[in-house]
Amino acid sequence: MSISIKSPADFHVHLRQGPICELITPHVRKGGFDLAYVMPNLKPPITNTEQALAYKAELEKIDPEVEYLMTLYLSLELTPDEIRKAKKAGIVGKIRGPNGSELTGVKSYPRGVTTNSDGGIESYETYYPIFEAMQEVNMVLNLHGEVPSDAAANVHVLNAEPTFLPHLFKIHAAFPNLRIVLEHATTRAAVEAVNKCGPTVACSITAHHLALIVDDWAGQSWHFCKPVAKFPDDRQALRDVVKEGHPRFFLGSDSAPHPPHTKSTSSPTHGCAAGVYTSPILLPLVAHLLESFGALDKLEAFVSTNGRAFYKRPVKDEKGSRTVTIQKTTTGTLVDAEYALGNDRLVPFWAGKQIGWEIVHWEAYG
Amino acid sequence: MSISIKSPADFHVHLRQGPICELITPHVRKGGFDLAYVMPNLKPPITNTEQALAYKAELEKIDPEVEYLMTLYLSLELTPDEIRKAKKAGIVGKIRGPNGSELTGVKSYPRGVTTNSDGGIESYETYYPIFEAMQEVNMVLNLHGEVPSDAAANVHVLNAEPTFLPHLFKIHAAFPNLRIVLEHATTRAAVEAVNKCGPTVACSITAHHLALIVDDWAGQSWHFCKPVAKFPDDRQALRDVVKEGHPRFFLGSDSAPHPPHTKSTSSPTHGCAAGVYTSPILLPLVAHLLESFGALDKLEAFVSTNGRAFYKRPVKDEKGSRTVTIQKTTTGTLVDAEYALGNDRLVPFWAGKQIGWEIVHWEAYG
Numbered sequence: 059m060s061i062s063i064k065s066p067a068d069f070h071v072h073l074r075q076g077p078i079c080e081l082i083t084p085h086v087r088k089g090g091f092d093l094a095y096v097m098p099n100l101k102p103p104i105t106n107t108e109q110a111l112a113y114k115a116e117l118e119k120i121d122p123e124v125e126y127l128m129t130l131y132l133s134l135e136l137t138p139d140e141i142r143k144a145k146k147a148g149i150v151g152k153i154r155g156p157n158g159s160e161l162t163g164v165k166s167y168p169r170g171v172t173t174n175s176d177g178g179i180e181s182y183e184t185y186y187p188i189f190e191a192m193q194e195v196n197m198v199l200n201l202h203g204e205v206p207s208d209a210a211a212n213v214h215v216l217n218a219e220p221t222f223l224p225h226l227f228k229i230h231a232a233f234p235n236l237r238i239v240l241e242h243a244t245t246r247a248a249v250e251a252v253n254k255c256g257p258t259v260a261c262s263i264t265a266h267h268l269a270l271i272v273d274d275w276a277g278q279s280w281h282f283c284k285p286v287a288k289f290p291d292d293r294q295a296l297r298d299v300v301k302e303g304h305p306r307f308f309l310g311s312d313s314a315p316h317p318p319h320t321k322s323t324s325s326p327t328h329g330c331a332a333g334v335y336t337s338p339i340l341l342p343l344v345a346h347l348l349e350s351f352g353a354l355d356k357l358e359a360f361v362s363t364n365g366r367a368f369y370k371r372p373v374k375d376e377k378g379s380r381t382v383t384i385q386k387t388t389t390g391t392l393v394d395a396e397y398a399l400g401n402d403r404l405v406p407f408w409a410g411k412q413i414g415w416e417i418v419h420w421e422a423y424g
Numbered sequence: 425m426s427i428s429i430k431s432p433a434d435f436h437v438h439l440r441q442g443p444i445c446e447l448i449t450p451h452v453r454k455g456g457f458d459l460a461y462v463m464p465n466l467k468p469p470i471t472n473t474e475q476a477l478a479y480k481a482e483l484e485k486i487d488p489e490v491e492y493l494m495t496l497y498l499s500l501e502l503t504p505d506e507i508r509k510a511k512k513a514g515i516v517g518k519i520r521g522p523n524g525s526e527l528t529g530v531k532s533y534p535r536g537v538t539t540n541s542d543g544g545i546e547s548y549e550t551y552y553p554i555f556e557a558m559q560e561v562n563m564v565l566n567l568h569g570e571v572p573s574d575a576a577a578n579v580h581v582l583n584a585e586p587t588f589l590p591h592l593f594k595i596h597a598a599f600p601n602l603r604i605v606l607e608h609a610t611t612r613a614a615v616e617a618v619n620k621c622g623p624t625v626a627c628s629i630t631a632h633h634l635a636l637i638v639d640d641w642a643g644q645s646w647h648f649c650k651p652v653a654k655f656p657d658d659r660q661a662l663r664d665v666v667k668e669g670h671p672r673f674f675l676g677s678d679s680a681p682h683p684p685h686t687k688s689t690s691s692p693t694h695g696c697a698a699g700v701y702t703s704p705i706l707l708p709l710v711a712h713l714l715e716s717f718g719a720l721d722k723l724e725a726f727v728s729t730n731g732r733a734f735y736k737r738p739v740k741d742e743k744g745s746r747t748v749t750i751q752k753t754t755t756g757t758l759v760d761a762e763y764a765l766g767n768d769r770l771v772p773f774w775a776g777k778q779i780g781w782e783i784v785h786w787e788a789y790g
Contacts, residue, residue: 207639209656215642216582216655273573275642276581276652278695282643289582290575322688326775368678409692 060418061354061387065373066341066361067093070200070241070262070310072333073099073117080401082337083120084114089362090341090382090417093125093371095310103131107144107283127371129200134184138191145195183227183307189229193236195326198369203240204285216272220247230255237368241397242267242312244285246295252306253299260368261295263360266334268347279321279330280405283314302351307342308365313337315404336407338412339393342415343407345384347363349414383419391416425721426751426784430739432707432727433459436607436628436676438564438699439483441466447765448681448703449486456707456748456783457727458739461493461676469497470752473479473510493737495566498678500550504557514631548591555595559602564735567592569606570651581652582638586613596621603734608678609631609653611660618672619665626734628676629662629726632700632773634713646686646771649680666726667719674731675710679703681770702773705759707772708781711750715780757782 068091073083087095096117098104104113110128118124130136130144182189192199203226204218213221226240240261242250252261270287281287299307314333321330336343344361348354366372390412396403434457439449452460459636462483464470470479476494483492496502496510548555549572569592570584579587593605606618606627618627647653665673680699687696702709704718709729714720756778762769 209637209659212655212657214638214655216638271575272580272582273575276695277641277645277648277698279643279645280692286642289578289580291578293575326646326771326773327777328643332643405692407575407692 060383061345061357061418062381062383062419063090063341063358064362065093065366066091066307067095067365067369067371068311068313068337068340068361069093069095069239069314069365069369070097070264070275071337072097072099072312072314074315077400078315078404079116080120080403081397082335083117083124085338085397086124087121088202089337090384092123092380092382093127093366095127095369096129098129103133104129105131105133105135106140107147110144111147125371127369132185132188136188138187141188141197142195145197151385159306166243168250171308171323177332182229186232188239189233189236193233196237197334198237198239199229200239200241201229203243211270215284216288219243219285219288221252223247226255226259226411228250230259234258239368241310242285243296244288245292249295249299249307253304257306260306260308260365261299262312262365263300264310264312264334265336265340265344265347266312267343268293268296268300268351268413268418279410280407281334282321282330283312283334284332297351297353300348300356301351303356305359305360305364306368307360308368309361310365311336311340313340315406317399317402318404318405321405334407335404338397338406339408339413341382341417342384342391342413345415346413380420382417386414387416390414426749427711427723427747428730428747428785429456429591429724430747431459431732431739432457432748433461433675433731433735434677434679434703434706434727435461435629435674435735436463436678437457437461437678437703438463438465438555438678440681444681444770445482446486447763447770448679448701449483449490452490453487453764455705456702456750457712458489458746458748459491459493459732461735464494464495464497469499470495471499471501471514472506473499476510476717491737492570493735498551498554502554504553507557507563511563518770527701532631543690548595552598555599555602556721559599562603564603564605565595566588566605566607567595567754569609582654583652585609585611585651585654589613590622592617592625596625600624604685605676605734607676608651609662610654611658614666615661615673618669623672626674626731627671628678628731629673630676630678630700631702631706631710631713632678632790634659634662634666634717646773646775647700648687648696648698649678649700650698663717663719666714666722667717669719669722669725671725671730672734675725675727676731676738677702677706679706681772683765684766684771687771701770704763704772705774705779707783708746708750708757708779711781714781746786748783750781751784753780753782756780 071094072411073079073096104110114126114128203222203396205213207214213252238259242264243261244267252259267287270281271293275281275287313336316331316333343356348357393407393408393411393413395404396405429629437460439462470476480492555663568581569588571579571588573580581694604625608630609627610633618625633653636647637656637659638653640646641653681698681701682699711723714723759772759777759779761773761775
């Protein structure tokens with residue numbers, strides 16, 4: 059059995075910098091994708107048009123076959139004028155919202171970030187002029203939907219996402235025409251929240267959150283990512299909404315490699331880096347997972363058409379598109395144990411495990 | 425400021441076997457304790473009187489100053505006759521109940537362990553003849569209060585303990601005179617459950633569960649143990665019941681060392697060993713923690729008198745007892761980074777961190 063998918067698009071991926079970037083950028087295509095929506099959390103973060111264009115040029119030098127959509131990192135440095143400039147410059151120019159960890163970063167700016175009194179939540183009102191400009195030029199707001207942990211308020215990694223959802227509703231109500239993506243949803247509450255919103259609110263789901271639950275990362279750093287995988291019932295809600303083929307839910311892998319020494323916990327004082335690396339096996343992995351819960355018929359919707367429709371990046375675009383064919387393997391395909399990176403290495407999700415699908419063919423489509 | 429405590433007793437500790445046992449058994453006294461309630465989960469587990477007495481003799485050879493209370497591992501091999509034999513042999517002879525991981529081990533016996541239909545829970549009825557004999561000879565049942573994870577029933581490491589509690593109520597109702605200890609409680613639900621039970625039901629609490637929450641072990645294997653630390657509100661319930669000085673709640677450290685290579689997660693396919701090693705710093709650590717939430721006045725109750733009263737091991741016993749004096753340090757005491765173990769090493773909880781208390785004096789008391 060084989061399945062052909064038109065121009066798979068990964069609407070959330072980390073391509074890093076330097077040698078890691080050179081290794082993993084070609085893994086986008088290796089994993090079956092020809093569109094990468096690239097996260098801006100570099101050092102320093104991508105906060106303006108020039109940086110975003112320069113980063114895009116670097117990526118295109120490494121693999122010009124992939125279409126890169128660039129994002130800007132939301133910070134107080136960003137102005138409504140910069141938004142309009144980014145749009146004019148041809149940057150697809152989505153803006154990534156504050157998130158759990160990055161919220162803290164935004165908070166640490168001394169220039170007047172206000173904090174609500176009800177639980178230390180970041181005030182999104184500070185960014186309303188930016189959101190206004192984004193709505194005006196039709197950009198997309200990507201929200202990492204977690205609030206920072208706060209023991210005094212009983213907020214922790216497991217309820218950080220549900221606790222965030224009132225902010226989603228509030229921003230959506232204030233800017234009903236602003237397209238918003240709730241990124242890498244992990245809970246039933248998040249799925250239901252997006253479901254309740256209007257057609258301008260969508261939701262990305264990673265491959266690994268369709269596979270993992272809390273038990274899988276308890277004591278296993280390779281499965282530790284943010285947001286953390288939640289409970290079986292939450293995973294079921296993610297699987298169900300994919301199986302339903304809901305048009306506002308689509309793949310964003312959040313693929314984020316870290317070398318083993320940053321995943322090691324031999325130090326009792328330092329935790330490990332958060333992130334799961336799925337890029338090089340992404341399309342076969344997603345097919346394997348969707349098959350496991352009877353949603354293989356929704357594969358193309360989940361990995362291509364739904365996201366492309368929301369982002370207004372149709373399959374046929376100025377760069378042309380491809381059809382990728384995957385085939386069910388009888389023996390299983392072994393996931394690579396690792397990828398050499400100078401004297402270091404990167405280890406993909408499910409390293410050494412069998413996946414039931416493999417990419418067999420690429421075909422020009424556009 | 426200094427505090428003197430009469431004969432601290434740790435009512436739940438793992439002393440292992442072989443070279444590790446030789447290293448860590450003296451750490452009981454190093455940590456300020458002169459009674460150790462020793463867990464039977466060795467390889468093979470301690471399932472009969474002879475094994476328990478032989479293990480006790482080994483421990484006494486290493487450090488004869490500590491009083492060791494031995495336990496038997498509950499399994500289908502255990503008979504009511506063995507219970508009576510253990511009692512006659514002078515074994516204090518507590519029985520450790522099935523637990524999350526070990527339940528699976530019990531389940532794997534092919535000799536007729538039944539499983540209820542309502543969620544795959546181990547049937548404790550199988551052990552009722554044992555409990556009957558224990559009640560008759562006045563032994564204590566130690567329950568690891570977790571059910572195995574079961575994704576189909578939405579049971580996972582975070583709700584495994586609350587899901588177990590109906591079993592506690594049921595056993596308590598069936599054997600109202602059987603003394604039961606719910607071991608290493610981690611949730612508000614567990615605290616409330618023990619509170620509701622009669623005077624024959626008590627509860628042990630570890631030091632590390634007074635310190636940690638889920639965020640602390642997310643991506644940090646050195647803080648990973650079973651049961652896993654829960655939410656801030658759960659930790660608050662543990663702290664509150666200690667602060668209240670409730671007589672049926674007392675320390676059981678569950679100190680459980682593992683060498684770094686078993687805590688490492690450089691393998692993407694294997695998780696790390698569960699356990700936190702607190703023995704060598706236990707009394708200063710508990711003082712530090714109780715001070716942090718204003719419960720220092722309950723220190724002696726928590727680490728000595730409450731547990732001793734429940735177990736009927738009064739401070740003055742045939743072996744004599746001591747007073748241990750700890751002193752508040754102005755500079756803090758640095759926790760050892762590690763303990764050499766041949767070519768290997770053990771790393772204690774809070775390695776390299778400062779604790780506000782140190783042991784300054786031992787004095788004969790009995």
